[in-house]
Amino acid sequence: MKNARYVARSAAIASRALGEETMVMSAASSTLFTLDEIATLLWQSADGVTPLDEIVRDKICARFDISPDVALRDAEDFVEQLAAHGILLISDQPIASPVLASGEPR
Amino acid sequence: MTASPGRARVSDVVVEIGGLPIQLRCGDPAFVQQIGERYAGYVTSSSKPSFHFDIELAPRGALSGDEDVRVTWDSGRWLMQRGDFRAEWYPAAAHGTIHQTINPFSLDSVLRIVHTLLLAGKGGFLLHASSAIRNGRAFLFSGVSGAGKTTMARLAPPDAALLTDEISYVTRQGSGYFAVGTPFYGELARAGENLRAPIEALYLLAKGPENKIEPLAGAEAVRGLLGNILFFARDPEFVRMVFDAAMDFTGRVPVRRLTFVPTASVWELLV
Numbered sequence: 001m002k003n004a005r006y007v008a009r010s011a012a013i014a015s016r017a018l019g020e021e022t023m024v025m026s027a028a029s030s031t032l033f034t035l036d037e038i039a040t041l042l043w044q045s046a047d048g049v050t051p052l053d054e055i056v057r058d059k060i061c062a063r064f065d066i067s068p069d070v071a072l073r074d075a076e077d078f079v080e081q082l083a084a085h086g087i088l089l090i091s092d093q094p095i096a097s098p099v100l101a102s103g104e105p106r
Numbered sequence: 107m108t109a110s111p112g113r114a115r116v117s118d119v120v121v122e123i124g125g126l127p128i129q130l131r132c133g134d135p136a137f138v139q140q141i142g143e144r145y146a147g148y149v150t151s152s153s154k155p156s157f158h159f160d161i162e163l164a165p166r167g168a169l170s171g172d173e174d175v176r177v178t179w180d181s182g183r184w185l186m187q188r189g190d191f192r193a194e195w196y197p198a199a200a201h202g203t204i205h206q207t208i209n210p211f212s213l214d215s216v217l218r219i220v221h222t223l224l225l226a227g228k229g230g231f232l233l234h235a236s237s238a239i240r241n242g243r244a245f246l247f248s249g250v251s252g253a254g255k256t257t258m259a260r261l262a263p264p265d266a267a268l269l270t271d272e273i274s275y276v277t278r279q280g281s282g283y284f285a286v287g288t289p290f291y292g293e294l295a296r297a298g299e300n301l302r303a304p305i306e307a308l309y310l311l312a313k314g315p316e317n318k319i320e321p322l323a324g325a326e327a328v329r330g331l332l333g334n335i336l337f338f339a340r341d342p343e344f345v346r347m348v349f350d351a352a353m354d355f356t357g358r359v360p361v362r363r364l365t366f367v368p369t370a371s372v373w374e375l376l377v
Contacts, residue, residue, distance in 0.1 A: 014345060026345075
């Protein structure tokens with residue numbers, strides 16, 4: 001059995017929901033991502049304390065006709081892609097609070 | 107246009123773009139005169155400067171023109187750097203310095219960066235777009251290099267006032283957005299008229315076999331806009347402000363794709 005993985009939205013991003021989609025911009029690279037409805041559910045649930053498999057089971061599989069195995073595999077690919085761009089954090093432990101990549105009040 | 111603070115005689119000129127007067131001071135009166143000529147139409151003697159920059163001219167060959175622009179926030183100041191200039195700006199103290207070559211276009215780049223930073227805090231931005239006022243309303247034509255920004259400016263009817271053929275200045279006022287004239291030009295090589303008007307629409311340009319306008323909404327409109335906003339600072343707070351401004355703008359101003367044949371008839375579609 002795999003260890004639980006936790007995901008949290010980075011603080012170094014800007015995001016806004018647009019209908020059922022979400023637009024996310026990396027503050028570090030200014031890269032813009034458009035998340036579809038399922039990705040948006042995952043994004044909104046990435047609170048750092050709910051395990052990824054639980055998010056997939058309760059938020060995605062409960063709403064969409066998709067097998068848990070396939071959904072979890074897709075979700076893992078997705079979070080790793082976003083993590084590679086620094087807009088999502090992944091950990092084997094709960095993530096207390098996202099950390100700003102850079103910047104300070106001015 | 108001159109002052110004598112202490113030992114050296116310093117000339118100055120105040121350039122006001124978007125309602126923001128910036129005093130530029132330099133020990134070389136010929137360069138200050140060059141600045142005055144470059145920004146003709148935007149030089150003011152009546153406005154109190156919001157802040158000032160001291161310009162230090164580097165000897166020829168002292169700076170290299172190859173380095174890409176970098177803008178960073180560090181210890182209460184913005185650092186702006188490219189091969190042909192190094193500038194720092196202390197917003198809280200309302201002053202900065204520019205170390206640059208004698209080329210006035212180095213100063214042009216610094217001013218563009220300063221205005222992007224200032225506008226972001228007020229919900230505005232600079233956009234790769236030509237813009238013009240017709241019948242009291244501003245029209246913006248945005249796209250990458252070669253998309254047709256200057257072409258749309260050239261094709262504008264005689265009763266249109268050109269604000270810029272290259273970099274549009276977008277400000278937020280109340281619940282609306284205004285386009286403001288700028289001295290920042292592209293191929294047309296002439297400054298825009300120093301005017302302002304509420305924005306009627308933003309057109310994202312594409313060349314095609316016929317003139318056609320398609321409305322854009324949601325993510326498509328935001329992507330099209332953000333892809334053309336001038337981004338210099340890779341700074342989280344700055345990026346958030348620009349992102350929020352783009353989201354707000356697309357919620358208030360119509361964004362359309364304009365496919366066009368480069369003839370004057372394209373303007374008949376717009377108004």
